[in-house]
Amino acid sequence: MITLIRNARVLSPEPLGIRDVLIAGDRIAAIENQVELAGNSVEFIDAEGRWLMPGFVDALTHPCGGGGEGGFGNRTRELEAGDFVAGGVTTPVGALGTDAVTRSLEVLYGQVMKLRSRGLSARMFSGSYRVPPNTLTGDVVRDLVLIEPVIGVGELAISDHRSSHPSAEELRRVASDVHLGGTLSGKGGTLLLHLGDGNERLDLVEDILASSDLPRRLFYPTHCNRNPGLLVQAMEHAKKGGFIDFTVSTTPELIAAGEVPALEALRSSIEAGAPRENLTLSSDAGGSLPNYVDGELKGLAEARPSALLDLLREAVSSQDEAPADVIAALTRNPAEALQLARKGRIEPGADADLLLLDPLATQLTDVFCLGRRLMRDGQILTT
Numbered sequence: 001m002i003t004l005i006r007n008a009r010v011l012s013p014e015p016l017g018i019r020d021v022l023i024a025g026d027r028i029a030a031i032e033n034q035v036e037l038a039g040n041s042v043e044f045i046d047a048e049g050r051w052l053m054p055g056f057v058d059a060l061t062h063p064c065g066g067g068g069e070g071g072f073g074n075r076t077r078e079l080e081a082g083d084f085v086a087g088g089v090t091t092p093v094g095a096l097g098t099d100a101v102t103r104s105l106e107v108l109y110g111q112v113m114k115l116r117s118r119g120l121s122a123r124m125f126s127g128s129y130r131v132p133p134n135t136l137t138g139d140v141v142r143d144l145v146l147i148e149p150v151i152g153v154g155e156l157a158i159s160d161h162r163s164s165h166p167s168a169e170e171l172r173r174v175a176s177d178v179h180l181g182g183t184l185s186g187k188g189g190t191l192l193l194h195l196g197d198g199n200e201r202l203d204l205v206e207d208i209l210a211s212s213d214l215p216r217r218l219f220y221p222t223h224c225n226r227n228p229g230l231l232v233q234a235m236e237h238a239k240k241g242g243f244i245d246f247t248v249s250t251t252p253e254l255i256a257a258g259e260v261p262a263l264e265a266l267r268s269s270i271e272a273g274a275p276r277e278n279l280t281l282s283s284d285a286g287g288s289l290p291n292y293v294d295g296e297l298k299g300l301a302e303a304r305p306s307a308l309l310d311l312l313r314e315a316v317s318s319q320d321e322a323p324a325d326v327i328a329a330l331t332r333n334p335a336e337a338l339q340l341a342r343k344g345r346i347e348p349g350a351d352a353d354l355l356l357l358d359p360l361a362t363q364l365t366d367v368f369c370l371g372r373r374l375m376r377d378g379q380i381l382t383t
């Protein structure tokens with residue numbers, strides 16, 4: 001299958017100007033001023049006036065749903081491929097969450113493989129909030145080596161009243177296993193850390209880094225915009241070479257309780273000197289957005305993949321041009337953090353995971369994943 005996208009304004013995420021982009025099979029074959037091609041077997045798309053950017057790499061999603069934190073009544077639903085396509089997410093990374101009792105890694109694996117069969121380039125984390133991490137094969141290293149979609153452990157909770165309050169020794173053991181499994185499998189290995197509102201913040205990570213030779217990039221904290229104090233500490237992690245993730249989905253209650261809006265967190269991190277290529281944005285889709293007041297659960301909303309596209313629109317509306325740092329934080333940067341070499345960029349040889357948007361990102365019109373068209377003229381083609 002050969003597709004030629006003509007006259008698109010390419011954001012690779014760096015702006016490349018107006019280009020023709022040739023898709024051959026599941027990869028990007030060429031990016032030229034003009035590609036000359038004819039024949040009935042070629043699909044031509046006139047993208048004049050539209051933006052072409054990589055599909056979003058969403059480092060934290062809950063395809064099996066989340067919640068249950070207020071009892072069974074507030075479990076959130078499973079996510080379907082169409083939910084991700086509508087939000088421009090072509091690489092969702094699935095994780096369990098607080099509840100690894102009534103949801104299992106086996107169910108998550110099944111859900112991730114279902115998303116793949118519907119055209120997405122899904123991945124997953126082994127483990128859950130707790131230590132020792134639950135696994136598919138009985139061992140984190142074996143999960144990474146033997147189970148193809150597994151790219152690390154996450155989201156493992158620290159500094160949170162819902163965590164298992166791991167000791168430095170316990171967390172170091174998990175990190176070492178992720179590192180070894182990532183090395184043996186060639187996947188790199190990522191330990192995605194859920195950060196709560198506790199006062200410990202990233203202290204545990206700094207303790208482990210000070211007392212071991214594990215690489216800093218292994219530790220990938222998320223929800224770093226949860227409060228201003230955590231944000232400042234996370235910026236230091238980024239300045240020293242780590243990746244940090246901001247959660248886009250939010251509620252007015254969470255903002256009122258001190259959460260820093262993701263766009264503000266991104267911009268203030270860059271202003272504070274954190275390397276822009278180490279900053280990422282994720283949706284936490286499918287996860288619950290609990291509203292705790294003095295430790296008591298008062299309400300629950302559900303995070304959606306479309307939060308990422310909403311944030312992009314918000315960024316565009318405040319500057320009226322393609323916001324390169326935001327697009328990079330949705331595409332290339334998380335791909336780098338997760339060591340997905342062919343994701344998150346538009347270049348020859350990269351996977352053909354692409355989004356076409358109307359100018360100023362008002363409307364997502366077309367989505368490709370691994371060369372397969374999953375949205376055409378705003379119409380979702382998968383379920």
Ligand code: ZN
Pocket residue numbers: 155194195223
């Ligand atoms: Zn979390």
